[in-house]
Amino acid sequence: MDESPPPPDNQSPPPPLPPTGHTGSPTDFLKGVVGKKVIVRLNSGVDYRGVLSCLDGYMNIALEQTEEHVEGKITNRYGDAFIRGNNVLYISAAEEL
Amino acid sequence: MDPSSSGIQEPFDLIRLSLSERVFVKLRGDREMTGILHVRALKHMMGHMNLILSDVEETIMIVNEGEQATVSVAKRKMGMLFVRGDGVILVSPPSRTQ
Numbered sequence: 001m002d003e004s005p006p007p008p009d010n011q012s013p014p015p016p017l018p019p020t021g022h023t024g025s026p027t028d029f030l031k032g033v034v035g036k037k038v039i040v041r042l043n044s045g046v047d048y049r050g051v052l053s054c055l056d057g058y059m060n061i062a063l064e065q066t067e068e069h070v071e072g073k074i075t076n077r078y079g080d081a082f083i084r085g086n087n088v089l090y091i092s093a094a095e096e097l
Numbered sequence: 098m099d100p101s102s103s104g105i106q107e108p109f110d111l112i113r114l115s116l117s118e119r120v121f122v123k124l125r126g127d128r129e130m131t132g133i134l135h136v137r138a139l140k141h142m143m144g145h146m147n148l149i150l151s152d153v154e155e156t157i158m159i160v161n162e163g164e165q166a167t168v169s170v171a172k173r174k175m176g177m178l179f180v181r182g183d184g185v186i187l188v189s190p191p192s193r194t195q
Contacts, residue, residue, distance in 0.1 A: 061108055
């Protein structure tokens with residue numbers, strides 16, 4: 001609400017809200033990154049960078065303009081890529097939401 | 098609002114649009130293959146990503162352990178192949194792969 005520091009006489013301050021208008025829900029984050037550039041890291045350590053077309057409840061992912069990065073080097077490019085959800089470690093936003 | 102330019106609503110649409118096309122598949126265990134997605138196999142694929150491929154070429158990367166690790170590549174061809182879905186990492190329609 002307001003940016004003033006919490007008054008010292010308050011009992012316990014509420015947990016701080018995340019900045020810039022996002023709610024904390026994972027679903028909201030995922031909805032927000034559809035159509036954006038993302039980094040998808042797999043359990044194997046391989047990264048896929050591309051534009052997130054869509055994803056489903058299994059965290060199966062469709063990516064466009066995908067680059068495969070292994071240890072920081074591009075090892076492959078795919079126009080479209082389907083990634084099976086069980087391999088996914090995380091999805092990270094690669095641009096401002 | 099259409100979230101993507103290609104009009105894909107769910108990830109499986111990418112597979113659906115690739116039926117009877119040659120796809121690139123990346124598998125666990127440093128294996129890759131290309132093959133033609135069998136048209137009548139869609140039901141199998143929806144649940145688990147089991148794939149039925151024809152005219153398959155498999156590429157296996159074999160890491161030779163040693164002081165200097167080297168990678169050798171083995172290839173083999175198969176007429177028809179059922180791939181269990183849990184081994185699948187990535188599927189890509191290679192028509193748009195450069």
